[in-house]
Amino acid sequence: xxxxxxxxxxxxxxxxxxxxxxxxxxxxxxxxxxxxxxxxxxxxxxxxxxxxxxxxxxxxxxxxxxxxxxxxxxxxxxxxxxxxxxxxxxxxxxxxxxxxxxxxxxxxxxxxxxxxxxxxxxxxxxxxxxxxxxxxxxxxxxxxxxxxxxxxxxxxxxxxxxxxxxxxxxxxxxxxxxxxxxxxxxxxxxxxxxxxxxxxxxxxxxxxxxxxxxxxxxxxxxxxxxxxxxxxxxxxxxxxxxxxxxxxxxxxxxxxxxxxxxxxxxxxxxxxx
Amino acid sequence: xxxxxxxxxxxxxxxxxxxxxxxxxxxxxxxxxxxxxxxxxxxxxxxxxxxxxxxxxxxxxxxxxxxxxxxxxxxxxxxxxxxxxxxxxxxxxxxxxxxxxxxxxxxxxxxxxxxxxxxxxxxxxxxxxxxxxxxxxxxxxxxxxxxxxxxxxxxxxxxxxxxxxxxxxxxxxxxxxxxxxxxxxxxxxxxxxxxxxxxxxxxxxxxxxxxxxxxxxxxxxxxxxxxxxxxxxxxxxxxxxxxxxxxxxxxxxxxxxxxxxxxxxxxxxxx
Numbered sequence: 410x411x412x413x414x415x416x417x418x419x420x421x422x423x424x425x426x427x428x429x430x431x432x433x434x435x436x437x438x439x440x441x442x443x444x445x446x447x448x449x450x451x452x453x454x455x456x457x458x459x460x461x462x463x464x465x466x467x468x469x470x471x472x473x474x475x476x477x478x479x480x481x482x483x484x485x486x487x488x489x490x491x492x493x494x495x496x497x498x499x500x501x502x503x504x505x506x507x508x509x510x511x512x513x514x515x516x517x518x519x520x521x522x523x524x525x526x527x528x529x530x531x532x533x534x535x536x537x538x539x540x541x542x543x544x545x546x547x548x549x550x551x552x553x554x555x556x557x558x559x560x561x562x563x564x565x566x567x568x569x570x571x572x573x574x575x576x577x578x579x580x581x582x583x584x585x586x587x588x589x590x591x592x593x594x595x596x597x598x599x600x601x602x603x604x605x606x607x608x609x610x611x612x613x614x615x616x617x618x619x620x621x622x623x624x625x626x627x628x629x630x631x632x633x634x635x636x637x638x639x640x641x642x643x644x645x646x647x648x649x650x651x652x653x654x655x656x657x658x659x660x661x662x663x664x665x666x667x668x669x670x671x672x673x674x675x676x677x678x679x680x681x682x
Numbered sequence: 683x684x685x686x687x688x689x690x691x692x693x694x695x696x697x698x699x700x701x702x703x704x705x706x707x708x709x710x711x712x713x714x715x716x717x718x719x720x721x722x723x724x725x726x727x728x729x730x731x732x733x734x735x736x737x738x739x740x741x742x743x744x745x746x747x748x749x750x751x752x753x754x755x756x757x758x759x760x761x762x763x764x765x766x767x768x769x770x771x772x773x774x775x776x777x778x779x780x781x782x783x784x785x786x787x788x789x790x791x792x793x794x795x796x797x798x799x800x801x802x803x804x805x806x807x808x809x810x811x812x813x814x815x816x817x818x819x820x821x822x823x824x825x826x827x828x829x830x831x832x833x834x835x836x837x838x839x840x841x842x843x844x845x846x847x848x849x850x851x852x853x854x855x856x857x858x859x860x861x862x863x864x865x866x867x868x869x870x871x872x873x874x875x876x877x878x879x880x881x882x883x884x885x886x887x888x889x890x891x892x893x894x895x896x897x898x899x900x901x902x903x904x905x906x907x908x909x910x911x912x913x914x915x916x917x918x919x920x921x922x923x924x925x926x927x928x929x930x931x932x933x934x935x936x937x938x939x940x941x942x943x944x945x946x947x948x949x950x951x952x953x
Contacts, residue, residue, distance in 0.1 A: 431951050443775045446768040450832075451909075456825035464823040496720045503717060539935045541902050543814065547919050551741050553734040557724045631814045634906060635916075638724075648818065660815070667810050 470653035478655045479662065487643055487655075487662050494639035495666070497557050497632065498625040501564025506618055509569045513576030519588075520580055520606065530577070538570030542628045546637040557638030564625050564632070572621055579613035580606060615681050623674040630663045741924060748932055749925035759930055762904070762911030763937055769831045769900040769910050770941075774893045776832075777839025784840055785847030786873065792851060805848070808841030813899045817908040831908030835896045842895070846888045847881065854880040886952045890945040897941045901934045 424432070480488045515521050516530035545566045549559035588605040596604070633641020640659055647655035750756060787793055788801035817834035824830050854877060862876040878885075904912025911930060918926045 428951070435948060435951060439775075442771050446771040446775075449764075450768040450772060450828050451765070452829045453825065453827060456827065457829065460824045463825075467819065467822050493724065496724055500717065500720050500724070503713070535939075536935075539898075539938050540931065541898060543902050543905055544915070544931065544934075547916070548741070551919070551924075552738045553730060558726050558730060558734070561724070561726075627810075627812050631812045634814065634818075644815070644818070653822075660811070663815070664810050668806075 467653065470651075471657035473654065474657045474661065475652065475654035476658060478658045485643075485646075487640065487659050490633070490640040490643045490659075491662050491666060493557050494629045494633075494641075495626065497560040497564060497637075497639050498622060498629040501561045501629065502568060502618065502622045502625050504561065504565035505568035505572055505621065508565065509572035509576060512569060513573040513580065514602070516573060516577035517580035519583070519585065520602075530573070534570040534573045534577075536570070537566055537568075538574070540567070542567040543631065543635055546632045546635045550636045555636035555638070560629060560632040560637035560639055563637055564629055567628070568621050568625060571624075572617055575617045576610070576614065579610045579617070583609040612681050616678050619674050619677050619681075623670050626670045627667055630667075744922075744924040745928035747925065748928035749923070750929050755926055755929075758914055759911065759933060762914040762930075763901075763933060765828055766897075766900040766904070766910035766912075767937070769828050769835060769903065769908075770893070770897040773832045773835030773839060773900070774889070774896045777836045777892065777896070778843060778889045780836065781840045781843035781847060784844040785851065786877075788844060788848035789851035790848075791854075791856070792873075792877065801844075802848075805841055805845050808837045809845060810841075813838040814902060814906055817903040818906045821907045826907040826909075828909030831900060831903035831910055834903055834908055835899055838899065839892050839896060843885075843888045843892050847885055850881040850884045850888075851877060883953050886949060890949045893945050894938075894942050898938055901938070 422429075478486055480486050512530050512533050515526050516534060518527055521527060521530075542563050545563035546559060549562045549566075553559045553562065583606050587609075588601060591601045591605045629639050629641075631641050633639045633643065634645050636642070636645075640663060644656055644659050647653070647659065784801055784804065788798050788805055790798050793801075813834050816837050817830055820830035820833045824833065858880065859872055859876040862872050867875065900910050901915075902910075902912045904910040904914065905916045907913065911934060915927065915930050915934075918924075918930060
């Protein structure tokens with residue numbers, strides 16, 4: 410039984426030499442990147458030394474919070490902007506879903522068995538995701554002028570990638586049994602979609618939509634900083650006039666709305682899935 | 683005949699399959715009503731949309747060809763991108779290191795309640811605000827520049843990685859923890875030999891995802907003065923230099939895509 414003894418005496422290791430070299434190489438690259446960044450980044454030491462004092466000053470300026478700024482009769486208060494933010498997030502999500510459904514259908518290889526169409530759809534989805542919502546907002550402010558219309562389109566265009574990608578993946582996971590049966594009866598493609606795919610992806614669809622809505626509530630809160638409507642406009646105005654007590658009011662309002670949205674979405678997703 | 687009766691013929695079944703239930707119909711109606719209400723509140727109109735389309739055509743016309751040729755602008759863009767990269771690298775490094783202890787402290791199966799609640803509160807606070815808003819506060823605190831962006835993205839990283847890390851720890855199998863504890867190991871040994879090996883792979887997944895996310899956001903914190911290419915982008919928008927805007931956008935997208943490719947490779951190497 411010499412072969413067994415030999416194989417027992419072999420040195421066992423978890424990784425192949427190539428893997429090990431790859432890992433060490435990666436550690437080296439990470440360490441080099443951090444060192445490079447630390448050595449070259451421009452940090453002004455005076456600012457850093459001043460930071461605790463400035464942060465204290467910030468909180469002192471924020472307190473007491475200007476609660477009266479929540480509701481202003483001229484419509485410039487936090488309440489009005491908060492409602493606008495919610496509308497931007499919701500309308501943006503609806504618009505995004507409407508636009509993402511055809512792209513998602515085109516991206517799913519089992520629904521659209523045509524390579525170039527899949528590639529085109531994936532390209533649209535990647536383009537939508539790689540442009541930040543603030544950049545979309547800047548572009549749409551240039552197109553529609555400042556206001557919630559630009560914000561809604563920014564949210565919608567940013568969300569297409571997310572919704573379409575996840576929808577396409579859900580469609581690709583659909584079981585082919587019902588679909589083949591439907592196709593065998595000669596059902597038109599709309600019926601195949603409606604009776605074959607839709608019941609299978611419906612939970613995922615609603616789950617994706619409300620999940621994106623939750624993200625969009627957070628995102629739409631900052632769009633106003635570049636003029637695209639919502640509560641970000643209030644923050645921007647308050648910042649420009651150094652009214653930190655009003656900024657604090659807006660931040661508290663955002664915090665409450667974001668938490669409420671998250672609780673709501675968790676509840677809805679539990680019911681759906 | 684829309685409802686399926688007890689003696690449903692093929693016709694009824696088809697009707698039940700194709701027509702919507704009443705609750706679904708009401709739901710869709712409410713959705714349409716909401717859209718009409720909200721669009722009227724926000725003063726959206728078809729005319730504005732048409733004017734917007736004209737502006738969009740003009741905008742796209744002015745964006746192309748993208749302006750890469752001027753050396754001074756190219757240099758400005760390069761410096762902005764490098765600063766964004768520095769912000770992303772440093773915020774990811776410190777964010778990952780800091781979220782390890784925060785995540786462990788927030789795991790309810792390892793820690794008593796009086797430890798997890800403050801940790802979970804911290805995570806919740808970090809998650810609630812968009813990185814750009816956090817960046818505004820840090821710009822006030824530490825002044826304009828990369829440091830504010832780095833700190834803002836560290837906060838965002840803790841909010842994301844620590845939350846998911848704590849959830850991953852809560853899902854581990856306790857058998858290994860018991861076995862290691864039975865051998866007389868102290869808390870740190872339990873952590874290193876029983877807990878971390880079980881969540882290692884997922885932690886790397888979260889960390890590389892956050893690296894991508896930080897790279898994206900590092901190009902944006904400049905809009906509020908947090909350093910990086912965002913400031914250059916905003917001022918190009920302000921000066922209506924749309925061809926330069928287009929060049930910056932192409933460069934940002936290219937950087938993000940290369941970053942994603944690298945982090946995908948990293949993940950493949952470690953999982």
